[in-house]
C-alpha cells in the first residue's frame with residue numbers, strides 16, 4: 107500500500123494542487139495545516155507555527171480542532187475548500203460506515219453568498235484535477251457526491267442543515283458572523299448539535315473566521331486555547347501574513363478609514379469597542395410566559411410604535427402596549443414582509459381594534475408612512491429620538507423590571523443581539539450586529555420610551571414643576587388633542 111497523501115502532498119505535488127498552493131505566498135498556510143495534521147515541520151515552519159499559535163512548540167500529533175482567527179482576504183475560504191477536498195478524498199471512512207451510510211464533509215458558511223464562494227472553490231479544485239474529477243459521482247448546487255461514500259455539502263449555518271448526518275469533518279467559514287433569528291448563539295448551538303454527528307468518525311472541526319467582538323464560540327475558543335498545548339489548535343494572523351499578495355495600501359487605507367473595524371478585518375484583532383448591550387437574562391426576565399398577544403381590554407389606553415419598511419428583506423413592524431402602574435406592558439408585536447400599502451391597511455385595522463388613532467414611527471422613513479396611515483384615518487408622528495437613543499432609554503426600563511414583553515423568540519434574540527459600540531468621541535451607538543436584524547427590538551424600544559416621555563411631560567405638568575413648566579408645558583387640551591393618554 108502506498109503512503110497516505112498528506113495535506114502537504116496535496117498542496118505541493120504538481121499532479122495535485124502544487125501549482126496553486128505550492129508557491130511562496132501560501133507558505134504560512136502550508137506550515138499551519140501541516141502542524142494541524144501533526145506532520146514534520148522544517149525549522150522555518152516551526153518558527154511560523156509558534157508565532158501564529160503563540161505556543162512554545164508545534165503540536166506533536168494531529169490536533170482534533172483547528173481554529174483560525176485571520177484577516178479578510180487571507181485565503182480562509184480557499185483553504186476551507188482545500189480542506190474539504192482533502193477530508194473528502196483522502197480520508198477514507200468506509201470501514202467505519204454501516205451499509206448505506208455516507209460520510210459527510212460539512213462546510214457551513216455565514217450566508218448564501220459565502221457558501222457559494224466556498225462551493226465554487228471546492229468544485230473548481232475537484233473538477234480541475236483529472237485524477238480527482240473521476241471520483242465525482244454527482245454534483246448539484248451545494249452537494250458533491252464522491253465514489254468513496256463521501257459527500258461534500260456546502261450550506262449556510264443553520265439548525266436545519268446539521269441534523270441527521272454522519273459527519274467526517276465540519277468546516278466552519280466565518281463563524282464569528284453566523285447569525286440566526288432563531289437563536290442568539292447560533293455558533294455555539296450549531297456546533298453543539300453537530301458534535302454527536304461527528305463522534306462516530308472522530309470528525310475534525312475546522313473553523314476559519316475574521317474576528318469580531320469578544321463574544322461567541324470563536325472568542326471563547328481563542329481565549330481558552332490560544333498559546334496553550336491543547337488538542338485544539340488556535341492560530342491568529344493578519345491578512346498580510348497569510349496572503350502576502352494583498353496590496354499593503356488596501357490595508358493602510360482601511361485602517362485610516364475606520365481603525366476599529368480594520369484592525370479586526372485585516373489585523374485579526376478582536377474588537378473591544380463592541381459589547382453586548384442588554385444581556386439575555388435581563389431580556390428573558392421581562393418576558394411573560396403567555397399569551398403571545400394580549401387582547402384588547404377597555405380598562406386600558408393603548409399606544410403604538412411602527413418601524414416601516416418599503417418592501418424587500420426588512421420587516422415592517424408594529425408594537426402595541428399600555429401602562430399598568432409603573433410598568434409598560436407590550437401587548438402585541440407583529441412583523442410583516444410585503445407590499446407596504448397592504449401592511450399599513452392590516453395594521454390600521456389592528457390599531458382600530460385597540461382604539462388607537464395615532465402612531466409614532468421611525469423618522470427616517472420619509473413621508474410615505476404618514477400618507478399611507480392617513481388614508482386609514484391614523485396620524486403618524488415621526489419619533490424625536492434616533493434608534494440609538496430609543497435603545498439607551500430601553501435599557502433602564504428593562505433592568506428595573508418596568509417592561510413586560512411578549513414571548514416572541516425573534517424579539518428576544520434581537521434585543522439580546524444588540525451591540526453597543528463606543529467611539530473615541532464618546533458617543534455610543536447601538537445597533538444590531540453584522541447580518542442581524544433589529545426591527546422588532548426597535549418598535550418595542552420606541553413603544554416603551556415614547557410612552558415614558560409623554561408620561562413624564564404629563565407628570566411635570568400635573569405636579570407643577572415651575573422651572574420646567576415654562577419651557578415645556580402645554581395646555582392639557584393640547585396634550586389630549588395630540589392623543590397622549592391622560
Ligand SMILES: Nc1ncnc2c1ncn2[C@@H]1O[C@H](COP(=O)(O)OP(=O)(O)O)[C@@H](O)[C@H]1O
Pocket residue numbers: 131132133135177178179180181182183184185348349350351
Ligand atoms: N496566500 C495566498 N496567496 C495567493 N493568493 C491568495 C492567498 N490567500 C488568498 N489569496 C487570494 O485572495 C482572494 C481571497 O481569498 P479568500 O480565500 O476568499 O479569502 P478570505 O476567505 O480569507 O476572505 C482569493 O482570490 C485568493 O485566491
Ligand SMILES: [Mg+2]
Pocket residue numbers: 182183184220279
Ligand atoms: Mg471568505
